[in-house]
Amino acid sequence: MGPSDLLPALARVLPPARIVTAAAGLAAFESDGLTTFKARPRAVVLPETGDEVVAVVRLCAAAGVPFVARGSGTSLSGGAVPHVDGIVIALNRLTRILEIDPVDRIAVVEPGVINLDVSAAAIPLGLYYAPDPSSQAICTIGGNVAFNSGGAHCFRHGMTLNHVLGLKVVLADGTLATLGGRSLDPVGPDLVGGFVGSEGRFGIALEITLRLLPRPAGFRTVLAAYRSLAAAGDAVSRIVRSGLLPGAMEIMDHLAIQAAEAAVHAGYPLDAAAVLLVELEGEAADIDAQFVDLEALIRASGAYNVRIAQNAAERLAMWKGRKSAFSAVGRLSPDFIVQDGVVPRSRLGEALVGIEAIGRTHGIRIANVFHAGDGNLHPLILFDGRIAGAHDRAEACAAEILRLCIALGGSITGEHGVGLEKRDFLAEQYGEEDIACMKRLQRMMDPADIANPGKVFAPVTQAAAAKHLAAHAAATKRVPS
Amino acid sequence: MKTFPLSLLKPTTMPEVQEAVLYAAPGIGDTTRVRPVAGRSKTALHHAGDGVVVDLAGLTGITEYQADECTFTALAGTPVAEIERRLAEHGQSLPFEPPLAGRGATIGGTVASGLNGPGRYHHGGVRDFLIGAKFVDGEGRLIRGGGKVVKNAAGFYLHHLLLGSLGRLAIFVELTFKVFPTPRAERTLRVACASLGDALAALDRVRRSTTDPDAVELTPEGAVIVRIAGAADAIDARAEGLAAILGHDRATVVEPPASLSPVDAAAWWTGSRDFAWVSGPLAKVAVTPSRIHALDAALARAGASRRYGAGGEVAWVGWPGAWAELDALLLEHGLSGVALIGPAPADPMLGVRPDDAFLSRVRQTIDPRGTFRG
DSSP states (O other): OOOGHHHHOOOOOGGGGGGEHHHHHTTTSSSOTTOOOOOOOSEEEOOOEEEEEHHHHHHHHHTTTOOEEESSOOOOTTTTOOOOTSEEETTTOOOOEEETTTTEEEEETTTBBBHHHHHHGGGGTTTTOOOOTTTTTTTTTHHHHHHHHOOOTTTHHHGGGEEEEEEEEEEEOOOOEEESSSSSSSSSSSSHHHHTTTTTSEEEEEEEEEEEEEOEEEEEEEEESSSHHHHHHHOOOOOHHTTOOSSSEEEEEEEHHHHHHHOOOOOOTOOEEEEEEEEEEEEEEEEEEHHHHHHHHHTTTTTEEEEEOOHHHHHHHHHHHHHHHHHHHHTSEEEEOBBBOOOOOGGGGHHHHHHHHHHHHOOOOEEEEEEGGGEEEEEEEOOOOSTHHHHHHHHHHHHHHHHHHHHHTOOSSSSOOTTTTTTTHHHSSSSSHHHHHHHHHHHHTTTOBSSSSTSSSSOOOHHHHHHHHHHHHHHHHHHHO | OOSOOOOOOOSHHHHHHHHHHHSTTTTOOOOEEEEESSSOOGGGGOOOTTTTEETTTSSSEEEEHHHGTTEEEEEOOOOOHHHHHHTTTTTTTTTTTTTTTGGOOBBHOOOOOOOOTTTTHHHHOHHHHHHEEEEEESOOOEEEEEEESOOSSSSHHHHHTTTTTSSSSSSEEEEEEEEEEEOOEEEEEEEEEEEHHHHHHHHHHHHHHHOOOOOEEEOTTSSSEEEEEGGGHHHHHHHHHHHHHSSGGGGGEEEEEEEOOOOHHHHHOOOOOHHHHHHSOOHHHHHHHHHHHHHHHHHHTTEEHHHHHHHHEEEEEEEOOOOHHHHHHHHHHHHHHEEEEEOOOOEEEEEEEOOHHHHHHHHHOTTTTTTOOO
């Protein structure tokens, strides 16, 4: 079976209405949340069950055609950009919540289930799903698993990985595998932890077992305004040192505040150089007691305006300002690049000064929104793509910021993944042996290099692939039985 | 072909670990196996077979610790107790409370065996606090997975694949963790219910409540032991709320919920972490609350002693018989376990084994010639 046989073969497993090949239909899938990358796939298929996904993957493997699994296409790293010679497997119709078990506090879901829909189904039972990426109203659990998505509450609750207990997956060659299970305290290697964040390079998750938590009894949410970004950053260090463990600590700078206010009128102080959003969660008695300390710390850190959410509506407004920041920045500039670097928390100040200097050098405006508790920065690099050279300048600026994060001992990505966007920088963060091991693992999971090829690592050339396979065969022969 | 002057190698540096692996790797050194050990607290994992034992007790020390950063890096042979002492000086701790710290457990062994203590319930387990690791693979290569910052989505999580692999895939040589501030105050409550079934009902009430305890354990006799922790000013009020939930179904309560004295509470949790209540062989079984009732009945019939931790997500089993019998019992119940203390079987996994479809490819990547294979 060759590549040209794929479409007829697909037509035998899916009805014509669920195989899109018309240009108009394909256009919607050309890019993801990072619109600078575009590629038109040969086809988009719309399976409705896990079995159909497996059948499609097996046909791709037999035909040697690349496939890209896609949920809602909200990737900010180009992780869901199609391959020109391949097909897109759209998982949006796999939206069944297969099980919610309130005794074991587990949800088993299909990959196309929207993040927020898991909580919506669990809330009547007093439970919720904790990871909350900003796009949680549209992004899917399958995509969250593939990219180990984060969110505003990672400081206390961790990332997606920390909430996935088990997976049923189809590997790139069509092999089915079960990883993990239902217990919080499993035995055996943490294979789930090795699959989460693999950016679709190993295969596709078909069923995902998630951990649910009881909904916090209450929240205390505070928005503090500062005259300088450094003072807001310093407040975060004080809070971490004090021993408090807030659910979230977020900072937005002046430019981001302007954008968010213009977009959603959350009531952020427009004259602030930075705002710090801190949220405590838990039992009322506990958070009330902690809040006394938190407020004292914030006041001592030089905040000139401190607002405390008095009710659920005010709390939601504060969060709306933060969560809409990315899209709101679109009002300030026709185009922007979001970066996602991480630095050690104690070097946040240095990183922010460095980013400001990089922006100044390139004559580019940069808005900053970040998960301060995690040292996870989101510089928004603003540019106008209609101006010749502007995009290149923005990319040069982004590259310098990534290198700054590496130099400070951090990471090129905290929660968006490497995707297409940052693959040239991965080798600067890891050593040669580390990268070689990751590549060997990827080739072992996907010998034909058809699962989301080109993401994380640049594609392997045919000649290099043949050499790799020959070397592997030779090494295998030497292994004693 | 090389011969081995010693069956026990004691590297004290990372390059020496690489050398030790190359010395023994089949097809490079000799056709034998490598078995990493360090604190020797989990004796059932130390089946040497025809292998070379690599003792990592000399690869020790905390190499980086910045309290402001809430992260530290230590070499694999560093005793957990030493790390905990150092963290405590800065009011911090490993929230999952690594087991067997009082019996010599090392940080490398904790990660390799994937074990969690009582704090697993609320704050997360070893998989949630490990943020990076260096390891030596079956070819003697020194490889790093993850990093030193708390959030990192770059590259594949190689360190996760090895967590819980029992030294059968690679040797951990250096581990980086995130830590949390130790809560300022804590309180432990105990209620004795008439039966395990009644205790499971109390457990379910606690798990679904918003009381937010950080550790919950059960005894087969029907006791539920719950620890809450947080701000000092709030502990009394929270303990009252918790007592109301624990004692809610009065007809099933034999001894009403009461706070343990600080001395008794410390003794309970330390005893839990170090398995002071077990004298013979010990196994861990992964469960969920809904599976406990049936398992417990079978274990009771077999004469096993047992306790349930992490809010009913793990069973610790003091096993009186041969491992093969527990293996069969767990298979019957569709559960997975691992032998930890006692005679060392060739394969310490018990009951349902992990699916090999994915794992075999990991093994071919990290340990292609079977240097660490069981």
